[in-house]
Amino acid sequence: MTPLILQLRRLPRLHLMTSMAILIAVITIVLVWPKEQSPAEPVNSTPFDSSSVSNPTTPAVTPSEPEPKPDSLDTPEIAAEPAPALKPVPQRVENWVEYPVKSGDNLTTLFKRAGLGPRDVYRISQAVSGSDALSRLRPGQTLAFLIEDGLLRKLRHAQDRLNTTLIELTDTGYQVQQLERTPESRTAYAEGTITRSLFLDASEAGLSNKTIMQLAEIFGWDIDFALDIREGDRFRILYEQDYLDDAPLDQSRILAAEFINQGKTFSAIRFTDSKGNSQYFAPDGRSMRKAFLRSPVDFSRISSRFKPERYHPVLGKKRPHRGVDYAAATGTPIKAAGDGKIIWRGTKGGYGRTIILQHGGNITTLYAHLSRYQKGLNNGARVKQGQVIGYVGASGLATGPHLHYEFRSNGVHKNPLTVALPAAEPVASEERAAFQAESERLLAVLNQHANIHLALSDEESPK
Ligand SMILES: [Zn+2]
Structure with a gap:
């Protein structure tokens, strides 16, 4: 029992270190790759696709041109459809120039690179004062400029894939907008068999480090992932995968999971009760947790x-x-x-x-x-x-x-190390019906995915 406890504490760190090494490798590749393609050169970017932003802005239009209908800009698929009765709306191409933020950069250096002077830096600084816009310029981000006749019309700071600051010149001066995109969450499925380690085999099955840690945490009260894991153990997981423009982003949470350890099946269902508390329960409503932590401190x-x-x-x-x-x-x-x-x-x-x-x-x-x-x-x-x-x-x-x-x-x-720990509270009786329905739904989806997997692997294997 005792070495088990000691190992249990070390396990996540080992995983963490492997994960970190992989993460560093990935970051290195990501950092090196675009540099070879476009060093410090400005990148001519496509017009900012405001339609994909939850808070769309109408692109700037010069007064001489007819005001385009917002619809035709916000929903390009409608504009693209042949509509002979309508005249094509002249679309003004915005000449954005994009600069990657490098280490040591600030507004002054970036504005200088874009051909702008201290006056512009001052006007933009005034516009963003009191907000945290442009306050966190970090390498890896980009700053994009729309300059017309030497005048800075728009400035766009992409903090990450989800958050962008847009500063736009209007009749009343520069206006700041925070544009935040919400990723779309889809249910995803992964399964695998342990041949080397939980970390390697679960990674190969497509699970992120975060999800693997979550898996180990959910079943950690029943399974010691350092000592109990055997070759041939199996897992099936239903989880949420975030997407942005159909590209996978983060994996957020495990919805349902099954782990077969040395022939014994453990299942867990995520359930959010009417008060908004989310926990993992076995399909019969028992909590996956114990009422007490075995060790109340991360010890050496x-x-x-x-x-x-x-x-x-x-x-x-x-x-x-x-x-x-x-x-x-x-x-x-x-x-x-x-x-x-x-x-x-x-x-x-x-x-x-x-x-x-x-x-x-x-x-x-x-x-x-x-x-x-x-x-x-x-x-x-x-x-x-x-x-x-x-x-x-x-x-x-x-x-x-x-x-x-x-x-x-x-x-x-x-003895705190060996005392039988009572289980945490099961699903409350008044939540029972809702839990039962959610449990049956999630297990059905899990089995459905598993059957599809099985059918696919049967097709792939030679007869
Ligand atoms: Zn003591």
């Missing part, structure tokens, strides 16, 4: 275990050790093991700064040797599982910074 090692008798390093005599010591750096956050109420917050002899939580089912947990308490949490305050209540220290009788953690049930000390 267990420095002392639960022992009925031991030699106390500071007192120099035999003393029972009724908790677990987790060695961690001073200042490491300590989390409430479960939902509860603070019934003690103060110094308690050799325990130093101590917090005691009262939970349901006559269970209390104790956290000792804190360097400090979390601000705003006084005696009597209610806390949620995982909420930070204080920070690791060495107050009281301690040889070094660590958390001394105790778990008491009906007043009796239990």
